[in-house]
Amino acid sequence: MALPGPEDIYLSTSLASYLDKKLLVLLRDGRKLMGTLRSFDQFANAVLEGACERVIVGDMYCDIPLGLYVIRGENVVLIGELDLQREELPPHMTRVSTEEIKKAQKADRESSDLKGTMRKRMEFLDMDYVYWLFALLDFIGMGVMNIVEISCLILAPGMNTPIKKTLLLNLNKFVRLFLHTPSSSSSS
Amino acid sequence: MLFFSYFKDLVGREVTVELKNDLAIRGTLHSVDQYLNIKLENTRVVDQDKYPHMLSVRNCFIRGSVVRYVLLPPEGVDIEILHDATRREARGG
Numbered sequence: 717m718a719l720p721g722p723e724d725i726y727l728s729t730s731l732a733s734y735l736d737k738k739l740l741v742l743l744r745d746g747r748k749l750m751g752t753l754r755s756f757d758q759f760a761n762a763v764l765e766g767a768c769e770r771v772i773v774g775d776m777y778c779d780i781p782l783g784l785y786v787i788r789g790e791n792v793v794l795i796g797e798l799d800l801q802r803e804e805l806p807p808h809m810t811r812v813s814t815e816e817i818k819k820a821q822k823a824d825r826e827s828s829d830l831k832g833t834m835r836k837r838m839e840f841l842d843m844d845y846v847y848w849l850f851a852l853l854d855f856i857g858m859g860v861m862n863i864v865e866i867s868c869l870i871l872a873p874g875m876n877t878p879i880k881k882t883l884l885l886n887l888n889k890f891v892r893l894f895l896h897t898p899s900s901s902s903s904s
Numbered sequence: 905m906l907f908f909s910y911f912k913d914l915v916g917r918e919v920t921v922e923l924k925n926d927l928a929i930r931g932t933l934h935s936v937d938q939y940l941n942i943k944l945e946n947t948r949v950v951d952q953d954k955y956p957h958m959l960s961v962r963n964c965f966i967r968g969s970v971v972r973y974v975l976l977p978p979e980g981v982d983i984e985i986l987h988d989a990t991r992r993e994a995r996g997g
Contacts, residue, residue, distance in 0.1 A: 796958065
């Protein structure tokens, strides 16, 4: 296959038209790198000069400077040209310091880890039974569960002791988790 | 090479590319290569609120290996031609 001449670079899929431009590189692990493209090849291996990682947690963001980065192509999801005329982020987002964003990132990760372990624990439950109970409660028109219903859940047959313990310890979180994601946890 | 040729015919059309990380991007198909890497122009992310960092991206290059689906305009598919081409390809012609 003939290499495209310089006049074709804007028509081809090659990254040549992005050279020396400020880019956003999305990686497979969800990281977002920004920098100037200095080199690339057919695998989308790329060299970014002045790279920084943009960390976004909720409405906060931070650009952590990294330096010169060589990115292995297989990790690249998308390379986007940044329009310097446009606002980079929505106006409600605020820039915070590296320490703050790292703290926020850690808190965010811990809360999602908690959610994951809760879901895993719930796989032990007889989901059909719990699901019907919630459907029934919904039908009766109870938005929030009271302590009587929770005790029903805890005393229900077919539930093992660690689950009961979890329920007792984390009543609030457990109920909230359940009310929000009954279908996704029952299908998994 | 069938799908490569096929995508080349779709250049200039508006498509939605859904990636394996669930990000869906709509834009005008600018070009495609043998790896089915895709370049889009005038892109917008379908779920903008969830991906604020994509707000200022107008043109992008998507690596073929991360694409899950390409949603095409219905009028961009001529089943007859595709059918014939598939048979021709299968015969090794």
